[in-house]
Amino acid sequence: MISATGQRIGWADLPDNIRQAVQDILGSPVVTATSQPGGFSPGTADRVVTASGQRAFVKAVSPAQNPVSPGMHRKEARITAALPPGTPAPALLGSVDDGEWIAMVLADVDGRHPRTPWIRPEVDAVMTALDAMATLLTPPPIADLPSAAGHLGGDFSGWRDVAEDPPADLHPWARDRLPDLIAASERAAAAVAGDTVVHLDVRSDNLLIGPDGDVTIIDWPWACRGARWLDRVILLVNVRLYGGLDCEALLRTIDGDLDDMRSVLIGIAGFFVNGSRRPAPPGLPTLRAFQKAQADALLGWLAEADAC
Numbered sequence: 064m065i066s067a068t069g070q071r072i073g074w075a076d077l078p079d080n081i082r083q084a085v086q087d088i089l090g091s092p093v094v095t096a097t098s099q100p101g102g103f104s105p106g107t108a109d110r111v112v113t114a115s116g117q118r119a120f121v122k123a124v125s126p127a128q129n130p131v132s133p134g135m136h137r138k139e140a141r142i143t144a145a146l147p148p149g150t151p152a153p154a155l156l157g158s159v160d161d162g163e164w165i166a167m168v169l170a171d172v173d174g175r176h177p178r179t180p181w182i183r184p185e186v187d188a189v190m191t192a193l194d195a196m197a198t199l200l201t202p203p204p205i206a207d208l209p210s211a212a213g214h215l216g217g218d219f220s221g222w223r224d225v226a227e228d229p230p231a232d233l234h235p236w237a238r239d240r241l242p243d244l245i246a247a248s249e250r251a252a253a254a255v256a257g258d259t260v261v262h263l264d265v266r267s268d269n270l271l272i273g274p275d276g277d278v279t280i281i282d283w284p285w286a287c288r289g290a291r292w293l294d295r296v297i298l299l300v301n302v303r304l305y306g307g308l309d310c311e312a313l314l315r316t317i318d319g320d321l322d323d324m325r326s327v328l329i330g331i332a333g334f335f336v337n338g339s340r341r342p343a344p345p346g347l348p349t350l351r352a353f354q355k356a357q358a359d360a361l362l363g364w365l366a367e368a369d370a371c
Contacts, residue, residue, distance in 0.1 A: 070128075070346045073098045074109045077123055081164045085123075088157035088168045091115035102268050102282060103353075105129045105346025106136070110171055119156060123166035129346040135284040136165040142286045143169070145205040151192050151279050172279045174271030180307030181267075189270060190295055190316075192278035193262075197291040200260035211255040211289025214263060219248040221333030230340060234359070236366035237336070244329055251330035254323035257290035265294045266301035292319035296327055304360040311368050325368070332361040 074082070074096035086092050091113035099108045099120075106124025113119075122139075124132040140158040153169040160166075177185045225233070226241040237244060262269075263285040271279040295317050303310045314324060335358035339351050 219330035221337035
């Protein structure tokens with residue numbers, strides 16, 4: 064199974080001034096740094112321990128790794144700093160930005176990624192956390208967030224591009240329904256509207272489950288205003304990808320309009336099909352294969368649901 068992973072640098076690869084600035088935030092020199100797997104940033108993702116025993120998580124990147132990633136880190140730093148107490152997200156301890164490098168220093172979270180294939184108790188725990196988070200973050204406590212339609216509107220046009228040049232290995236169910244998939248994707252842009260802060264990238268590598276079962280959602284650059292059910296639907300894309308549970312049954316437990324939610328899944332599938340055909344971005348060699356795997360998983364689910 065293709066995993067979400069970038070071509071990482073580590074703590075030792077950071078410029079001296081950035082490492083020193085991070086240590087200034089922590090108030091003590093870093094003595095150990097352990098790179099963490101998963102996720103699609105090509106920058107650092109290190110759990111660090113200082114001489115004083117403090118633990119933290121450091122993310123840092125520059126345009127040399129990927130030209131888009133620094134902007135995403137800057138967005139994430141602003142959003143994470145503004146999340147209200149009680150949000151199941153790591154606290155931002157500080158950030159460093161010298162105009163080229165951007166580093167975030169976050170509270171270290173004692174936790175592990177969910178098991179894959181997914182198991183029902185962990186899906187239920189994540190669903191419960193996302194629902195409680197949606198209540199906390201409605202209305203949005205963060206100013207000037209983009210809308211989910213603004214983030215996803217272009218992505219939902221994927222089926223139009225696919226229809227102009229369908230890939231040879233396109234799922235037969237999709238090939239036979241391209242006009243319907245285009246129409247559903249256009250409906251999806253309106254369906255995601257809402258007044259809740261949504262994470263928009265909920266998948267196993269962006270989730271941590273603590274020893275007490277508490278769920279923490281990490282990596283917030285895509286946060287926006289959208290429908291309160293949207294994060295739970297996006298979670299099911301990952302559940303379908305890694306298997307283990309009946310996603311159609313899980314979808315029907317979410318308190319959203321079923322046609323709206325299915326339109327969003329169709330729109331996401333079109334984005335993955337279309338995106339998987341593009342060249343890999345710098346520092347992200349597995350991104351396109353991961354998109355292809357998600358497209359295949361989603362289209363299999365949609366075809367099965369349509370046959371019922």
